[in-house]
Amino acid sequence: MEQTTAVGKLKGLIGQVVGVSDWVLIDQKRIDQFAECTDDHQWIHVDVEKASHGPFGKTIAHGFLTLSLISAMSKCIQTPFDKSDVAMSINYGLNKVRFLNPVPVNSKIRTRVSLAGVEEKTPGRVLLTYSHSIEIEGQTKPACAAESLAMVFLK
Numbered sequence: 001m002e003q004t005t006a007v008g009k010l011k012g013l014i015g016q017v018v019g020v021s022d023w024v025l026i027d028q029k030r031i032d033q034f035a036e037c038t039d040d041h042q043w044i045h046v047d048v049e050k051a052s053h054g055p056f057g058k059t060i061a062h063g064f065l066t067l068s069l070i071s072a073m074s075k076c077i078q079t080p081f082d083k084s085d086v087a088m089s090i091n092y093g094l095n096k097v098r099f100l101n102p103v104p105v106n107s108k109i110r111t112r113v114s115l116a117g118v119e120e121k122t123p124g125r126v127l128l129t130y131s132h133s134i135e136i137e138g139q140t141k142p143a144c145a146a147e148s149l150a151m152v153f154l155k
Contacts, residue, residue: 009080019076023108034065063099073111087153095147108137
């Protein structure tokens with residue numbers, strides 16, 4: 001597909017949902033592994049006994065653990081680019097991020113992704129802005145709202 005046609009189609013998708021990921025289980029093992037990686041051993045995340053008497057009644061995921069899963073969950077995003085036309089796509093950063101609701105241990109989360117922006121940076125480079133609502137199964141209030149940026153390099 002011609003690059004300008006794909007970019008035009010993308011611009012027509014602004015504001016629309018372009019993907020919903022599968023559910024991801026946030027169990028204690030995942031929380032503990034994240035604590036080890038980040039050296040964040042706050043009791044609300046890793047001390048099951050103490051957390052059972054704390055404000056949430058159980059351990060909760062780190063906000064940054066929830067946020068870090070955006071990359072993996074973003075595999076659900078559909079774009080009109082033909083894969084053979086894309087050299088690579090890289091994480092270009094984040095804009096607004098808010099942690100709105102704690103993720104209790106053994107919850108499942110997923111992201112609902114909307115296209116928020118399309119900007120041609122240079123010939124062959126397109127910056128895409130995605131709006132993520134990270135949902136917790138069975139809850140109406142999302143865990144996290146964030147905007148992620150992806151730079152797409154076209155062949």
